[in-house]
Amino acid sequence: MDRLKGKVALITGGARGLGEAMARKFHEEGARVIINDLDLGAAQRAAEPMQAHAIAADVSNSEQVKLMFEEVGDYAGQLDILVNNAGIGGSDDDPEAEEKIATRMAAMEAGEVVHNDAIMEMTDEQWDRMIDVHMRGTFLCCREGLKQMISLPAGSIINIASVMGTYGKPGFVSYSAAKSGILGFTRALAHEMASRNIRVNAIAPGWIETDMTAPLTLMRPMLESQIPMGAFGKPDDIAWSAVYLASEEAKYITGQVISPNGGWYMSQ
Ligand SMILES: NC(=O)c1ccc[n+]([C@@H]2O[C@H](COP(=O)([O-])OP(=O)(O)OC[C@H]3O[C@@H](n4cnc5c(N)ncnc54)[C@H](O)[C@@H]3O)[C@@H](O)[C@H]2O)c1
Numbered sequence: 001m002d003r004l005k006g007k008v009a010l011i012t013g014g015a016r017g018l019g020e021a022m023a024r025k026f027h028e029e030g031a032r033v034i035i036n037d038l039d040l041g042a043a044q045r046a047a048e049p050m051q052a053h054a055i056a057a058d059v060s061n062s063e064q065v066k067l068m069f070e071e072v073g074d075y076a077g078q079l080d081i082l083v084n085n086a087g088i089g090g091s092d093d094d095p096e097a098e099e100k101i102a103t104r105m106a107a108m109e110a111g112e113v114v115h116n117d118a119i120m121e122m123t124d125e126q127w128d129r130m131i132d133v134h135m136r137g138t139f140l141c142c143r144e145g146l147k148q149m150i151s152l153p154a155g156s157i158i159n160i161a162s163v164m165g166t167y168g169k170p171g172f173v174s175y176s177a178a179k180s181g182i183l184g185f186t187r188a189l190a191h192e193m194a195s196r197n198i199r200v201n202a203i204a205p206g207w208i209e210t211d212m213t214a215p216l217t218l219m220r221p222m223l224e225s226q227i228p229m230g231a232f233g234k235p236d237d238i239a240w241s242a243v244y245l246a247s248e249e250a251k252y253i254t255g256q257v258i259s260p261n262g263g264w265y266m267s268q
Contacts, residue, residue: 072148
């Protein structure tokens with residue numbers, strides 16, 4: 001309790017999933033929370049039980065992001081913690097995605113040579129949207145958020161990456177590229193902001209139970225069999241890492257990646 005007392009935290013994409021879990025834990029630890037999401041109603045519903053403030057903005061839209069941070073300034077007058085969490089999975093626009101992957105997995109298990117041609121089917125728009133939401137969104141929110149954070153004696157930025165940024169998820173080159181880009185961005189910004197005592201770190205979750213991974217019904221047993229700890233993680237597993245990185249306990253930690261992934265990938 002009270003590990004974040006007196007702090008103001010903005011969590012992007014906080015209406016559900018990992019963002020909502022981080023917002024809730026931050027609130028429980030004493031922070032004043034601001035929840036951003038695309039849809040104001042959804043952000044308000046998440047915000048209500050934790051007396052948080054809700055702001056609608058598409059993090060990939062420069063104007064909307066500028067307006068969001070103006071509102072943060074007007075509402076709270078300070079910003080101590082920024083969590084860049086808003087993200088998209090990439091298979092939303094292909095309802096047969098999981099079935100295609102399952103068919104491919106079965107063929108591989110049967111010893112067949114299996115090709116993955118996903119990149120040749122990806123449109124310019126799909127590539128751009130993935131890079132825009134994750135990388136441009138993280139850049140825009142850091143740029144605008146830092147203008148407020150630098151007036152405080154300390155700050156913490158937490159960028160949500162993924163194990164796929166290091167491992168490379170087949171069929172998801174744009175997602176893997178975006179998450180890998182976030183890791184490089186995090187390290188460079190950590191160097192830049194160290195003299196201002198603003199720490200910049202990343203969390204690279206493994207497989208976590210949220211709406212993003214809910215469609216993986218066919219593949220889930222196979223995926224869980226590859227996780228040494230035997231199961232998908234819960235949103236709170238990520239939220240606890242975020243509380244730690246945001247708190248004074250992590251005051252000597254910057255430019256690092258924490259990867260709660262049940263042991264699935266051990267080399268972030
Ligand atoms: N769930 C996992 O297994 C997992 C693993 C690794 C990384 N991640 C990452 O964690 C983050 C959260 O994922 P989740 O599983 O909670 O997903 P989710 O789909 O449950 O929630 C994502 C939230 O982000 C919001 N959002 C999407 N685009 C936005 C935009 N342009 N502007 C503002 N908000 C936007 C959505 O509306 C949604 O509320 C994402 O960055 C995701 O890539 C998730």
